[in-house]
Amino acid sequence: MRKLILAISALALAGTAAFADPIADRKALMKANGKAAGQLGAIAKGEQPFDAAAVLAALTTLSEDAAKMDVAALFPAGTDQGDTTASPKIWEDMAGFQAKVDKFKADTAAAVAAPPQDVEAVKATLGALGQNCGGCHETFRIKKS
Numbered sequence: 001m002r003k004l005i006l007a008i009s010a011l012a013l014a015g016t017a018a019f020a021d022p023i024a025d026r027k028a029l030m031k032a033n034g035k036a037a038g039q040l041g042a043i044a045k046g047e048q049p050f051d052a053a054a055v056l057a058a059l060t061t062l063s064e065d066a067a068k069m070d071v072a073a074l075f076p077a078g079t080d081q082g083d084t085t086a087s088p089k090i091w092e093d094m095a096g097f098q099a100k101v102d103k104f105k106a107d108t109a110a111a112v113a114a115p116p117q118d119v120e121a122v123k124a125t126l127g128a129l130g131q132n133c134g135g136c137h138e139t140f141r142i143k144k145s
């Protein structure tokens with residue numbers, strides 16, 4: 001019986017290791033960022049009417065995603081290899097990367113605390129938040145053709 005329990009717990013451990021996929025996790029997080037930014041973009045461009053609740057929901061998603069960006073968990077050593085566009089620069093300059101994450105957290109939290117109240121303000125907020133996306137990608141993401 002004891003042996004069986006040991007065998008089962010060994011299997012459970014192996015299972016956890018096999019399913020923990022930081023590359024997939026961080027890409028899913030980024031896809032959610034893309035979707036939320038797209039919703040704000042549609043309002044900024046006038047494709048969607050201004051809707052304070054929808055704006056706040058999209059900003060909340062961005063802020064929660066930023067808060068989930070645990071660099072150690074999502075970017076462990078060795079995960080510059082694989083199906084990823086994360087640049088090796090992340091691991092060469094962890095402090096610089098962490099600083100970008102921290103700014104993204106602070107800017108999205110500030111936007112949630114004082115959400116834009118009209119289309120013009122959505123444009124300004126999106127412009128400011130977009131610099132986080134572009135600024136980080138420019139340095140820490142490789143462009144794959």
Ligand code: HEC
Pocket residue numbers: 023026027028030031033034035037062083084085086087097100101104129130132133134136137140141
């Ligand atoms: C602190 C750095 C950082 C910030 C800020 C950031 N990203 Fe990213 N993003 C990355 C990295 C690194 C990758 C590559 C992940 C991978 O392929 O492993 C990525 C990948 C992506 C992807 C591709 C995901 C995929 O499926 O391959 C999208 C879309 C994306 N980001 C959107 C955004 C948007 C929109 C924002 C801003 C609202 C944003 N990101 C902010 C670092 C950042």
